[in-house]
Amino acid sequence: MTDEPGPAERALYLAAVRGGGRLLPEDLAPDDRPTVAALVARGLLTPAPTGYTAANPSALGDRIGAELRHRATRLLVHAERLPGALRPLAHAYEELHRPSGPATAPEDAAAVPPCISELLAGCREELLATHSDPHPAEVLRRTLGQDLTLLRRGCALRTLHRPATLDDPDARLQLALRSRQGAHLRVLDEPYEQVLVFDRAVAVIPAAEDPDRGAVVTDPTTVGYLVAHFERDWARATPADPDPDAPHPTTVRIGRLLARGLTQRAVALRLGLSERTVAAHISRLRDRYGARTLFHLGWHLRGEHHG
Known part of the structure; x- marks a missing residue:
């Protein structure tokens, strides 16, 4: 198929x-x-x-798109690794056909990729990161020190998270600690690949043979591909406010579509949500703005987004 x-x-x-x-x-x-x-x-x-x-075909498009991006990323990483994997064989072939003479020392094996802590220490401008961890609070606590050190050094930090991360009070607190130091946070309720990109020059993605290990990518074309997809996902994502009183990112997204004049049914179709779910978010927006009708709510939202 x-x-x-x-x-x-x-x-x-x-x-x-x-x-x-x-x-x-x-x-x-x-x-x-x-x-x-x-x-x-x-x-x-x-x-x-x-x-x-x-x-809804949108769900199919998102799923297949994610699978194709995942497949393309793996192929690019494999293309980068292949010369190194074949190097010992090439060396043996060259030795076989080398003119007789004094023996020479074999070429050193490829250097082991630096660990993430070394990449963080060498980062000077920007770290781009996407997170889809099943236990976000635990991971965020473990990496808080290195993220704050990065920010205090003057580096930019942009991270992409699942909306469910903001549903966890502990994770929200961890994000707030980063946000206060200048980190930019967004959430995206769509499929995306997990990646770290350091200074747009080095990327780390989950290794194909072991998702718990990272594969370091330095090929400029591959890194550029990963950065382009991060920027695409970033543009589609919703800014995340870790303030406990801030509205949920999905509520914010629905509000933006309402402010553009979309109906409740059109919003549901656009986001792939049920009308009942959209109605619940609209109810929260009406309570937040004290709007008695959907017309009044749209008026408030248009004023906020264009004010």
């Missing part, structure tokens, strides 16, 4: 959308069965008691 739906899949999915988001068994011809199976496998159609329901 290719990454993108074929013409038959697209046509059948659009037929489901035109039919109110549903496909009934009587709407399907026998030749449609393989196409329906492919759409179900992709997650674009969901089986229901009365037929099939169309799903």
Whole structure:
């Protein structure tokens, strides 16, 4: 199966959308069965008691995009490692074909990549980092000292987190300690790769063979690729305010879309959320601004974002 739906899949999915988001068994011809199976496998159609329901394609695009970025990153890292991995074989071949004469010492093995603490010590301008740890507070406590040292040295620190990180009071406190020293924090409720980039020259990503270990990347093209994707994700992310009284980043994002004139239903479709979830966030915004109606809320939000 290719990454993108074929013409038959697209046509059948659009037929489901035109039919109110549903496909009934009587709407399907026998030749449609393989196409329906492919759409179900992709997650674009969901089986229901009365037929099939169309799903939001944005989730599929995010998932496949993340898989492709992950695959591309691994290929680039493999391309960088391959010459070093083949170096002992190349040396043996060269020895075999070397003219007879005094023996020469073999070329030294590639140096072991420096550890993260050494990279932090050598960082002079900026550290870019994405975090998707299952226990964010624990990791943030462990790295607080090195992050504060980096900031006090005058380096910029930009970190990207999952929205769930702000739901943890301990993690929120750890982020606040960094924010007070000038760190810039954002949250993104979309798939992204975990990476550290030091001075846009050296990157560390999880090693393919062991996610708990890091692979150091120094190839300029590969590092540039990782930086470009970090900047893309950063632009799509929501600034994180670790203040306990600050609204949730999803609430902030919904408020921005409402301020642009989108309806509750349009916001739900844009963010891939249920209308009930969006309504709950809108209720919090109305309480925050004392808005009696959605029109008044939009007026307050437009004034805040354009003031």
